[in-house]
Amino acid sequence: MTLKKSLQKSEANPLQPKVILAVGAHPDDIDIGCSGTVAKLTKEGGAAYYLVLTDGSKGSEDLKISNKKLIKIRKSEQQKAANILGVKKVFFLNFVDGELENTPALRKQIVKIIRQIKPTTVICWDPTLYYDESRMFINHPDHRKAGETTLDSVYPFARNARSFPELLDEGLKPHVVEELLFINFSKANYFVDITGTIDKKLEALAYHQSQFADIGKFKERIKEMSKMTGQKATPKVEFAESFVRIILRKPA
Ligand SMILES: [Zn+2]
Structure with missing residues (x-):
């Protein structure tokens, strides 16, 4: 299927309010990548959850701030941002920042959360995006590791009863996710109009003060990018977020 056909197909199946799980490696990843979409879905009655995999402990060049303090600051920033977006809960897994690997231990934790909250849509960063020379x-x-581990957790592990059988003893039955949205600023087959929620996105980003020397400048950059993305959508919209969308088949 060509990209154009695939785009038309995805636009024929717009997002509906449902249960969203957005997964990021660090506090701020989800807000940068898809908080406009998250705010839109919560506004329309969908339930959204955040899952942050690492503790964010490498996210400062200021060595006077202790790791412990930095972790606390970043969690608080993420929680405040999630609150104004209407996110129901933020799960923090506290793996060490900069050391994330796609391991059975991490997959099990993600599978556990998927089976608990039963998302229809999972959003994460595209694991295939290494760089963009343009x-x-x-x-x-x-x-990349967060995206890859989330992808593997969605398919096959969360839906496979023989994977992590000990979770069945906790009442966590297999769950089939309906669609995956990969955040990828370089290529996309699906656009979400965030014109009505761009202000919420910028408000959420402003909470991540520890990450940006000039938050005003960063917000302007995000606004400009969202505008450019809106121009790529069909039909064009004022502001958009873009994704590579995969609709998953139900088991036969
Ligand atoms: Zn990050």
Whole structure:
């Protein structure tokens, strides 16, 4: 299927209010990548949950701040941002920032949360995005690992009864996720109009003060990017977020 056909197909199946799980490696990843979409879905009656895999302990060049303090600050920033977006709960797994790996232990934790909250949609960063030479952008390894581990957790492990059988004893039955949205600023087959929630996105980003020397400048950059993304959508919209969307088949 061509990208154009696939885009038309996805636009014929717009997002509906349902249960969303957004997964990021660090506090702020989800808000940068898809908080406009999250705010839109919660506004329309959907339930959204955040899952942050690492403790964010590498996210400062200021060595005077202790790891412990930095972790606390970043969690608080993430929680405040999630609150104004209407997110029901933020799960923090506290793996060490910069050391994320796709392991059975991490997959089990993600599968456990998927089976608990039963999302229809899972959003994470695209694991195939290593770099983008057109923007001179290199993706953080934790972002790739978070995407890869989430993808594997959605398919096959969360839906497979023989994977992590001990979870069945906790009452956590297999769950089939309906769609995956990969955050990828370089390629996309699906656009979400966030014109009505761009202000919420910018408000959420402003909570991540520890991450940006000039938060005003960063917000302007995000606004400009969202505007450019809106121009790529069909039909064009004022502001958009873009994704690679995979609709998953139900088991036969
Ligand atoms: Zn990050």
